[in-house]
Amino acid sequence: MKRLPPLPALHTFLITAQCCNFTRAGEQLHITQGAVSRQIAGLEEHLGYALFHRQARGLSLTEQGQALYPRIEQVFDLIGEAVEHASIRRTPLQIKAPTCMLRWLLPKLMTWQKLRPDVPVELTSSVHHGIDFRRETFDAAVVYSPLPGPKRVGQHLFDELLTPVCAPHLLQGPDAINSLRDLEQHTFLHPSRDQRDWAQWLSVAGVEASAIRQSQYFDTLDLAMTVAAQGNGVAMGDCSLIGEDLKEGRLAMPFDLTVRTGAAYMLVSSPSQEPSAPLRELMDWLVAQATTPA
Template sequence: MINRLPSTKELQAFLITAQHLNFTAAAHILNVTQGAVSRQVISLEEQLKVRLFHRHARGLTLTNKGYEFLPLVEQAMNQIHRAVDQVSNDKQLVKLKAPSCITPWLLPKLMTFQQAYPDIDVELTSAIKHNVNFSTEPFDAAICYGQSPQEKSLLTNLLFEEYLTPVCSASVLPIDKTTLSTDEMNDFTWLHATPQKSDWALWLKQANSSHLTADQNQHFATLDLSVSAAIQGFGIAIGDITLAKLDLESGRLVAPHTLTVASGNSYYLVRPKTMQNPSLELLIEWLI
C-alpha cells in the first residue's frame, strides 16, 4: 500500500513523457526543465517501486508496467479535467466529439439548442475519425459512424441511418436536363469519399451497373470534402440524403438519379454509462 498518492505534476510528467518518449519534448510542453521532468518521473517510479521507462542512449521506451500504467493515468487525468471544468464554469459544459461530415446536420441543431438552453455550453470538436475512446479522450459524448457500438460500457442512441444517392451541382448538368441515367454518369468526374470507392461501388451494385467505371476520378479523405467538391461543380459525389438535405433544399445540390441505397451504416450518439450529466441528457433528447 502506497502511503502517499503521486502528485498531479508527477502523473502529468509521466503522461507527457510516455506520449513522446522524450524528456526534452515533455519539458518543452510542460514549460519546465528537462531535469525537473526527469526528477518527477523518478519520484513516481520510487513511489510505485517499479520502473516505468527503459532509458537508452538514444531515447526512452516504456516498460511493461509503463504500458499498463499509461491508459490508467490518461483516464484519471481526463476525469480530473472534467471535474475541474464542471465546477469552475458558471455555465454547464458538454464536450462533444463528432466527425466533420456530420456538421451540416449537427450545427443547426446545436445552434437552436443553445438558444433554447443559454446556460449550457456545447464544446464541439470535429474529427476525421469516426470513433472515440472515452478512457483517453476528454469528451462527455461522441457521434460515431458505422454499426451500432457493442461495448457494454456505453449507452447508444441512433441518430439516423445512412441512405446514399448521387449528388452534384445543377451547373454540371446539360441544359434543360435534370436527371441522368447511370450510363450518362460516365461522362462526369466521380468524386470519392474514400480511396476504396466503396460508396460508388455500393450504389452502382444496387443500380445493376457494377460494370460501369468513370474515366475521371477524384479521391478525398472525407465525405464532406467530396460533397463540397460536388457543390463547386467538380463532378458527381455519392452523398447521404440526410446530410445533404439542406443543400438539396436550397438548390446548391441536385440529385440526378432517383435511386437511394441503404448503406447498412448509421450515425449514433454514444456516451459512457458512468457519465452523469443532466445537460447532456437534454442535448441527447434534442438531437434524437
C-alpha cells in the same frame, strides 16, 4: 427586520436536526461536539427560543425547531442547486463528431444554443469516426457504426442512406445528367480510396463498377460534398446529412434511387459514468431532431 442568523449556524442546525445528536453532527461537520453545542446555543439565543430538547438519550426538536427545520432544509437545497447551475453555465459540454456530420449537426447545435443559452456546447470535429472515452475527455460523441445488429451502443440518430449528388446546373444543358449512362461523362468524387460507396450504389442500380472512369479522392465526405457543390463532379452523398444542402439548392439529386447500407450514426456518452442532466437533455433533443422530418 430582525438581523438574520449566521449561515454557518443554520447549517449546523440543519445537520444536527437530521442526526438529533451533537456528536454525530460534529463528525459530519468535522468540528467537535462542543463546537456544535455552542453554535446551537448561540443560534437559539439569536432567535429567542429553543430549538432542541436536551434529553438523556439524545435530542429532539422543539415545536419551533420542527417548524424551522423543513424551511432551512429547503433553503440549503436551493443554495446547492444554484451552485450546481452556476457551475454548469461555466463548463460547456464537449461533443466530438466526424467531419461528415457537421453539415447536419452544426445547425442543430446553433439552434440549441438559442433555446438553451445556459447550457453551452463546444463541438470538435475529427476525420475519425469513433471515440475512446478512456483517453478522450468528451462528454458525448457521434460515431459511425458500419455494421447493423444488436452490438450497437448509444442512441440511434439515423441510418446511412446513399445517393449521388451534384451541383444543380449539372442537371441542365447539353451535358445534363439525365440517365445512368450520363454519369460516365463526369468525375466520380470519393471520400475514400476503396470506392465502396459508389460501388455499392452502382451495384443496386444495375451498373457495372467499370463505369467509374474519372475519379477524384478526398479525405472526408464533407470535402467531397463541397467539391460536388462547385460543379466539379458527382459525389455519393448521405441523404440524412445533406438535407439542408438540398433544401437550399447547393446540391441536387439526379436520381431517385437511394441505397440503405446497414450502417448508422449513433450518439454515445461515456459508459463509465452517468450523463449529467444537461447532457441527457441535449442528447434526447438531438435524437428528437434526427427523427423529426425536415
